[in-house]
Amino acid sequence: MKYKQYVLVCSGTACESSKSKDLIDALYHEVLAADLGADIQIVKTGCFGFCEKGPIVKVLPEETFYVQVKPDDAAEIVQEHLVKGRPVTRLLYDPQQSKAHAKLEDIDFYQKQVRIVLRNCGVIDPDSIDEYIARDGYVALEKVLFEMTPEGVIDELRKSGLRGRGGAGFPTWRKWEFTRQVASDEKYVMCNADEGDPGAYMDRSTLEGDPHSILEAMMIAGYTCGSCKGIIYIRAEYPLAIERLNRAISQAKEYGLMGEKILGTDFCFDIEIRLGAGAFVCGEETALIASTEGGRGMPIPRPPFPAVKGLWDKPTVINNVETYASIPVILMKGGDWYAKIGTETSKGTKVFALTGKIKNSGLIEVPMGTTLRDIIFGIGGGIKDGKKFKAVQTGGPSGGLIPEQYLDTPIDYENLGKLGSIVGSGGMIVMDEDDCVVDVTKFYLDFSVDESCGKCAPCRIGGKTLLTLLDRVSKGTGTDADIASMKQLSTAMQRASLCGLGQTTPNPVLSIIRHFEDELNAHIKDRHCPAGKCSALVRYEIDEEACIGCTVCARKCPVNCIAGERKQPHVIDQERCVKCGACLEACKFNAVIKS
Amino acid sequence: MSEVQGQAAGVEEEDVKLTPELIAFIAEWKPQPGNLIMVLHRVQEHFGYIPRPIAFEVAELLEIPVAKVYGVITFYHFFRMTKPGRHTVAVCMGTACYLKGGQELIDELETLLGCSNGSVTDDGEFGIQAVRCIGCCGLAPVLTVDGEVFGNLKTDDLPEILAQFRGK
Numbered sequence: 209m210k211y212k213q214y215v216l217v218c219s220g221t222a223c224e225s226s227k228s229k230d231l232i233d234a235l236y237h238e239v240l241a242a243d244l245g246a247d248i249q250i251v252k253t254g255c256f257g258f259c260e261k262g263p264i265v266k267v268l269p270e271e272t273f274y275v276q277v278k279p280d281d282a283a284e285i286v287q288e289h290l291v292k293g294r295p296v297t298r299l300l301y302d303p304q305q306s307k308a309h310a311k312l313e314d315i316d317f318y319q320k321q322v323r324i325v326l327r328n329c330g331v332i333d334p335d336s337i338d339e340y341i342a343r344d345g346y347v348a349l350e351k352v353l354f355e356m357t358p359e360g361v362i363d364e365l366r367k368s369g370l371r372g373r374g375g376a377g378f379p380t381w382r383k384w385e386f387t388r389q390v391a392s393d394e395k396y397v398m399c400n401a402d403e404g405d406p407g408a409y410m411d412r413s414t415l416e417g418d419p420h421s422i423l424e425a426m427m428i429a430g431y432t433c434g435s436c437k438g439i440i441y442i443r444a445e446y447p448l449a450i451e452r453l454n455r456a457i458s459q460a461k462e463y464g465l466m467g468e469k470i471l472g473t474d475f476c477f478d479i480e481i482r483l484g485a486g487a488f489v490c491g492e493e494t495a496l497i498a499s500t501e502g503g504r505g506m507p508i509p510r511p512p513f514p515a516v517k518g519l520w521d522k523p524t525v526i527n528n529v530e531t532y533a534s535i536p537v538i539l540m541k542g543g544d545w546y547a548k549i550g551t552e553t554s555k556g557t558k559v560f561a562l563t564g565k566i567k568n569s570g571l572i573e574v575p576m577g578t579t580l581r582d583i584i585f586g587i588g589g590g591i592k593d594g595k596k597f598k599a600v601q602t603g604g605p606s607g608g609l610i611p612e613q614y615l616d617t618p619i620d621y622e623n624l625g626k627l628g629s630i631v632g633s634g635g636m637i638v639m640d641e642d643d644c645v646v647d648v649t650k651f652y653l654d655f656s657v658d659e660s661c662g663k664c665a666p667c668r669i670g671g672k673t674l675l676t677l678l679d680r681v682s683k684g685t686g687t688d689a690d691i692a693s694m695k696q697l698s699t700a701m702q703r704a705s706l707c708g709l710g711q712t713t714p715n716p717v718l719s720i721i722r723h724f725e726d727e728l729n730a731h732i733k734d735r736h737c738p739a740g741k742c743s744a745l746v747r748y749e750i751d752e753e754a755c756i757g758c759t760v761c762a763r764k765c766p767v768n769c770i771a772g773e774r775k776q777p778h779v780i781d782q783e784r785c786v787k788c789g790a791c792l793e794a795c796k797f798n799a800v801i802k803s
Numbered sequence: 804m805s806e807v808q809g810q811a812a813g814v815e816e817e818d819v820k821l822t823p824e825l826i827a828f829i830a831e832w833k834p835q836p837g838n839l840i841m842v843l844h845r846v847q848e849h850f851g852y853i854p855r856p857i858a859f860e861v862a863e864l865l866e867i868p869v870a871k872v873y874g875v876i877t878f879y880h881f882f883r884m885t886k887p888g889r890h891t892v893a894v895c896m897g898t899a900c901y902l903k904g905g906q907e908l909i910d911e912l913e914t915l916l917g918c919s920n921g922s923v924t925d926d927g928e929f930g931i932q933a934v935r936c937i938g939c940c941g942l943a944p945v946l947t948v949d950g951e952v953f954g955n956l957k958t959d960d961l962p963e964i965l966a967q968f969r970g971k
């Protein structure tokens with residue numbers, strides 16, 4: 209080791225927003241001031257995943273793991289830990305058990321995780337190709353170019369059982385094989401980094417934390433399928449990832465790892481970046497191609513599949529970021545090794561963005577087959593604020609809500625499908641007793657309706673109608689007949705929509721009809737929202753006895769519908785009340801009652 | 804300072820023109836297939852939005868119908884044809900933020916600023932925009948002002964955040 213100690217600081221988007229840049233500057237400053245510049249290296253890394261507790265700092269070789277570190281803490285870390293060798297206990301994850309929880313592996317959050325895709329995130333500086341290479345980066349590419357035939361690569365992927373992580377779970381080796389078999393003067397390798405699920409950021413963190421792994425895998429795909437041109441389609445909303453990808457591309461070119469005659473062989477490959485512009489449907493592969501071609505991102509019917517007729521009508525292999533990130537490891541360690549992880553039908557690991565009403569929110573990677581309970585109550589630490597678990601949602605707007613009784617289900621493509629949800633790209637959102645399933649489903653439907661491109665009628669009209677029906681339920685005017693219509697409409701949309709967007713839009717609706725009948729019925733039969741979320745069904749009233757007439761609620765009310773003299777009980781005008789709940793929040797005497 | 808601002812505010816939409824850099828950028832991309840979206844990104848980066856006359860100029864330079872340019876601009880959420888405020892408050896309405904009160908942040912901002920979601924205050928100082936997951940779900944609910952992220956918010960935090968940007 210060149211340096212005696214390394215200080216790793218997370219600079220993913222979430223931590224950077226919590227001032228990790230200032231923290232890095234402060235650490236530099238303190239290290240120089242302590243004259244330790246020659247012994248200590250400060251490394252800015254990608255996401256550690258433990259975003260809830262960011263910014264994260266890790267000190268090597270002792271592996272001390274500090275959480276929620278502020279720029280002002282830099283002096284203490286340098287003076288105490290680096291100079292005197294005494295860890296700063298108050299910044300450890302669990303200061304009470306400082307010894308036991310000093311290291312990353314000791315924290316529950318990391319115990320059940322297996323990091324393959326995220327192997328380098330939080331470990332290397334994403335802007336340094338040397339650090340990627342030092343962690344076996346580009347070894348797989350070298351092995352493929354010098355020791356493997358394209359058939360050999362496909363065979364290894366087949367053995368690994370890797371399935372696409374973009375949502376559909378299509379075996380990757382098959383897709384590569386199809387593309388390889390089509391004869392064409394030109395072929396394309398595309399990376400789908402359009403990550404559209406609103407509430408998920410797996411691909412973003414991977415790109416920000418380990419951009420070279422994507423480039424390496426795309427080149428391997430190029431060699432295997434016979435293509436020399438790669439395109440990464442990435443959301444414009446991810447500026448940091450774009451910047452790091454651009455830097456990685458120019459570094460790889462500088463090192464002769466990309467461009468002409470890679471590593472002295474006859475293989476040539478170039479990668480270009482194309483920006484998305486905020487349309488969810490562009491994550492669908494045919495729409496993604498239309499958008500890359502510069503037009504409106506509308507899907508077209510398949511077949512022909514992109515493997516036959518894709519970008520500019522040429523054979524195109526499209527994979528998701530996470531799929532690519534798994535490939536260099538698989539080729540290095542072998543398909544058989546990878547296939548040992550996971551379940552019968554779903555191999556390897558999956559990254560999830562665990563968010564919502566969970567204690568430890570963050571980015572996690574677990575073997576397929578891990579149970580939902582292990583993730584939510586083990587890694588995630590359970591529900592926030594001692595509330596009761598209600599549901600977990602996977603697959604974003606295309607997935608479904610899963611209730612408590614299925615928490616012991618091992619996660620894989622088939623199992624979640626049976627429960628009416630999907631593995632999806634990796635959003636996992638936990639809901640507690642305060643969330644209403646009708647309200648949340650309305651949120652997803654609203655999203656899908658907004659994002660429908662309008663090309664096919666089942667999706668354009670069906671989605672809108674579903675939303676109208678569900679809106680009735682949330683207002684207390686829904687009927688049993690509405691539920692029947694929703695089921696019928698859903699089936700029609702699943703069967704007749706042109707692309708995956710319309711086909712999966714009904715999923716959240718169907719999942720609540722199936723798993724949350726009681727809560728739905730409460731809205732229909734009793735005109736009652738058990739969680740108190742559906743505003744049309746809640747009523748705010750002031751308890752005359754408890755109200756002391758302090759006037760705070762009247763002043764807070766945005767529509768001035770609370771009247772009353774000072775020191776006299778106040779009254780809410782129900783006609784004008786917009787049910788925002790501001791009065792409830794403002795009252796210090798528990799005089800506002802929600803019913 | 805005020806003079807510059809006055810000038811900026813006085814620029815009529817019809818006066819906006821492509822700068823030499825933008826023209827060069829378009830010329831560079833013109834031979835490449837699928838260039839339109841990349842060009843529009845660059846234009847929006849420069850003006851903060853895509854002014855009408857510029858959309859016409861782009862069509863002319865790329866030798867494509869204006870209808871195609873409009874078709875693309877209106878298809879994608881990211882592109883806008885109205886002038887943004889001097890500061891853009893973007894409230895995350897991704898799932899995690901929605902569950903943790905993103906809508907309340909928007910409601911409160913609308914009250915505080917007196918303009919609705921998707922529009923700009925009369926003095927052109929602030930614009931409110933609902934956006935989707937910005938990748939900081941662990942900090943939900945989240946908003947950004949001119950790209951700077953503020954997380955774990957309560958409605959009470961908003962006046963102070965706005966004050967940091969007002970008049971800057």
Ligand SMILES: Cc1cc2nc3c(=O)[nH]c(=O)nc-3n(C[C@H](O)[C@H](O)[C@H](O)COP(=O)(O)O)c2cc1C
Pocket residue numbers: 371372373374375376377378380400401402403404405488489490491492493494526527528529531532633707708709
């Ligand atoms: C509406 C819709 C949105 C999608 N969004 C994404 C996305 O954001 N990222 C992604 O990788 N795949 C997305 N997909 C899946 C892609 O169409 C495609 O299956 C995937 O990119 C293939 O890569 P994989 O085999 O590696 O999963 C989406 C599909 C649909 C129907």
Ligand code: FES
Pocket residue numbers: 406407408895896897898899900901935936937938939940941943945
């Ligand atoms: S949902 Fe708001 S940052 Fe992800």
